[in-house]
Amino acid sequence: MQEISDVVRQRIRGLRQARGWSLDALAVRCHLSPSTLSRIETGRRRIDLEQLVALARALDTTIDHLVEPVDDADVIIRPMQHQEPGLTTWVLSREPARNSGSHVAKMRITPERRTGPEFQAVHPGREWFTVISGTALLFLGERQIPVAAGNAAEFSTMIPHSIGAVGGPVEILTIFDQEGERAHAAQ
Incomplete structure (x- = not known):
């Protein structure tokens, strides 16, 4: 199972890229420096709660959606x-x-x-x-x-x-x- 911090980082990067935003563009929206945002996305920096709130707001999503666990049971349906x-x-x-x-x-x-x-x-x-x-x-x-x-x-x-x-x-x-x-x- 994938670590939740890896999932959150991938979701942040994926949402940013889906919107066509550069690191600079997202950094401005969530009031973080581009280098901090880059380190968060690459896993070289842990995300604190305040940053997570700002990122969720800037990406127009919720913290719940960013931290929702990944499990194959959520994907695979075994029909009866x-x-x-x-x-x-x-x-x-x-x-x-x-x-x-x-x-x-x-x-x-x-x-x-x-x-x-x-x-x-x-x-x-x-x-x-x-x-x-x-x-x-x-x-x-x-x-x-x-x-x-x-x-x-x-x-x-x-x-x-x-x-x-x-x-x-x-x-x-x-x-x-x-x-x-x-x-x-x-x-």
Whole structure:
């Protein structure tokens, strides 16, 4: 695991460079000398709390964002597989609060999945999906819309809908909101 002081230095340098600022430009904004700032960024000087506050303010961020620990658990998602007849789902996003209330999932749908007008769901929100492989058949109200690999679909989930597979398995990547997640979990 990377030392927190190394992470803070990298974040300060990264934010400064992302704004296109030189050491001199940031030094003026946070009332430090360019040489002090250079030593902070290179690790030749420790950052005291007063300097950290000034740097966070000058970089338009918070101290929390500068010192947030780095851990692979914050990056890697190990999705659990949920399986039912004709449908396997892997939720690929964390809890909805960290993802603006949306969920991302990969679904593998086989022709065994029960679809069609009698299996359509309705719930508030919107859904989007892209077909990774195979061909999906989107039942959207009275319409049946084939969606081939490489194409995407987006629709209001207030329209009765279900997704099936045409001629073999189909894999899709989908984004839906919390209402959609509850509806998909109930199907």
